């Protein structure tokens with residue numbers, strides 16, 4: 001199966017919102033994705049396309065030399081096939097090309113799969129925000145990457 005990483009467009013939003021709702025206990029409202037896509041100049045929104053549909057998405061905010069990973073998810077039936085790996089690598093490499101040097105994110109303390117993924121890409125844990133998530137009072141783990149990957 002061919003995996004294509006490309007910029008998100010408004011026509012993707014229905015599928016993106018569906019993936020987000022199925023992936024997170026506090027999903028974003030559809031208007032938040034629309035805002036990122038059409039009104040936030042700092043946002044970089046990518047999708048992974050597989051079999052003609054959207055298999056995953058990532059939204060990052062690029063501010064000066066830092067990127068913050070705002071959200072990243074793979075559609076349930078497409079997990080464990082390298083979709084998030086490819087999205088993350090592509091988005092970080094492009095951010096580096098735009099001048100970013102460091103990356104930051106928060107992840108739920110119980111989300112071991114995502115933490116393993118970020119560690120695989122070189123992120124380290126450098127903080128913790130107690131009871132950060134309002135739905136279940138779960139802690140947030142803060143992770144950062146000091147050197148973004150460069151184009152091979």
Ligand SMILES: CC(C)(COP(=O)(O)OP(=O)(O)OC[C@H]1O[C@@H](n2cnc3c(N)ncnc32)[C@H](O)[C@@H]1OP(=O)(O)O)[C@@H](O)C(=O)NCCC(=O)NCCS
Nearest residue numbers: 023072073074079080081082083084085107113114116117
């Ligand atoms: C986390 C998530 C994005 C991973 O997406 P994916 O496309 O399945 O990930 P990949 O196949 O590219 O795997 C990348 C790495 O992530 C880690 N990983 C992914 N799923 C994992 C799991 N179930 N258990 C342990 N590690 C896992 C592994 O390190 C994996 O590398 P490997 O295959 O070489 O071992 C996906 O599970 C998801 O959408 N979860 C819900 C939303 C979410 O938690 N997003 C992150 C918020 S910070």
